[in-house]
Each structure stands twice: as C-alpha cells, then as structure tokens.
Amino acid sequence: MKRLQKLNRIYWIYGGVMGLLMITLQVIHYKTMIRDIEIELYGGIIGLLFLLFGIWLGTSLYRKKSADKYDRNKLGLSKRELEVLELLAQGLSNQEIADKLFVSLNTAKTHISSIYSKLNVKRRTQAIQKARDMALILPQKE
Template sequence: MKKLQKLNRIYWIYGGVMGLLMIILQVVHYKTLVRELEMDVYGGLIGFLFLVFGIWLGTSIYRKKAPDKYDRNKLGLSKRELEVLELLAQGLSNQEIANKLFVSLNTAKTHISNIYSKLNVKRRTQAIQKARDLALIIHQKDDIE
C-alpha cells in the first residue's frame, strides 16, 4: 500500500512538473513571437530540463536501497538455520551440510525446509538471493575485499 501511495505521489509530482513546463513553454513561445527570438535556444533549454528531470525521476524510482541491518529474529530463523543458510550460500549439497554440522541428512533437509518456509521461497537459489538482499548472509565478493 505504501509503495502504491509513493508511486501515486510520484505521478502527481511528475504531472505537475510537466504542466508547469508546458506553461513555461507557452510563455516562452509567446515571448518568442513578440521578440522574434530563435526558438531553438528555448527548445534546447526545455529539452535539457526534461532530460534532467527524467534522469532524476528514473534514478529515484529505481534506486536500489542498501540493506539495513536486518533483525534476524523477525524471520524467526534459529542460529542453526542461519548456519545452514551460510552453508547453502557456499554451494554445499544437503549431504555435505549434514556432514559439516554432524547431523543426519533428514535433519539437514528439515532445516532447509524450515528456511524455505520462513523466507517464503521454493528453491535454494531464491533462498540465497533473499538472504543476501536481507543482509542475513554476506556476498562472497564482500568476503574477498
């Protein structure tokens, strides 16, 4: 709902600015006829204003926000599930995860199933991506740097 309200607000702002620019264009056009000035100068200026406004609007809508420190307890992931999630992100198989944590294969699969349900995903890759987006695990590129 908030996203829809924000989008509506952006559309109203965009519409208002476009309306103002159209008024400015009409005033400039009138002054051009009265003073016999070149329209190319004003057209270029207004085109530049549209370009700058479009770039600003596009970056404000599609700006990717940096993930905040996410409270892991909001998802209800246990410490063990976070360990399993880290191992999933490292690319280990279910059997390798079970061996590394000294648990049975069925226990590892249960942890993975719980992670999927808490993150509301269906596949391993989705779980890893969502965990990275929520800053539950660190990108491997960040580990190197």
C-alpha cells in the same frame, strides 16, 4: 497502504513537474512571440528541460535497493532458517549445523529443505548464492 501513499506521492510530483513544465513552455512561447527569439533556442530549451526531467525520473524510479532496505520476511524465512542459512554459508555439514543449534539432525534437514523451497533452489550452493544476491547473508570475506 504505504505503497499506495508512495504511488500517490509520485503521481503528485509527476503532475507538479509536468504542470511547471507546461507553464515554462508557455512562458517561453510567449517570449518568443514578443521578442522574436530564434526557434533553435526554443527547441534547445525544451530539449534541455526534457533531458533534465528524464534524468531525474530515471534516477528516482530505478534506484537500486540497498541491502539495508531489503525485507527478509518477504520470503517468509524464520529467524531459525536465517541462522541455518548462515551456517550453510560457513560450509558446515548437516550434522555440524544440528550440533551447533542443539537440534536433531532431522530438524536441521527440515530447516534446510524449507530454505530450499522458499528460495526456490535445489542445492546448497544455489541457496548460498541466492541468499548472498538477495543480501540475506553477508558475502564471504577473502
């Protein structure tokens, strides 16, 4: 529902900007006929308007998502799986993870296997890298 509202808002903004642009172009066209402004100035103004509109549209549509806005539940990782992922990133073995979380080794392995399938990876290092890229875990301090 929010996405639909956001799209509607974008459409209204886009339509409004295009309407204002058309009005501006008509006013400029009218003034060129009345005052006999040279055609180069007319083309330059049109070009400048489209340049500014393109910059605005590009920055608003392709703005990179920040780590704060990332939805962790998009992948369906549980809180426990996120904890396990943090411990994996710290370099702990399966047994150390199990001991730290007070679960059996089998349970830890099950969580790790579930993480691998949700992240669509096959190895521990791939899971850690992908989780860092997706801002699920913080980058390692050096």
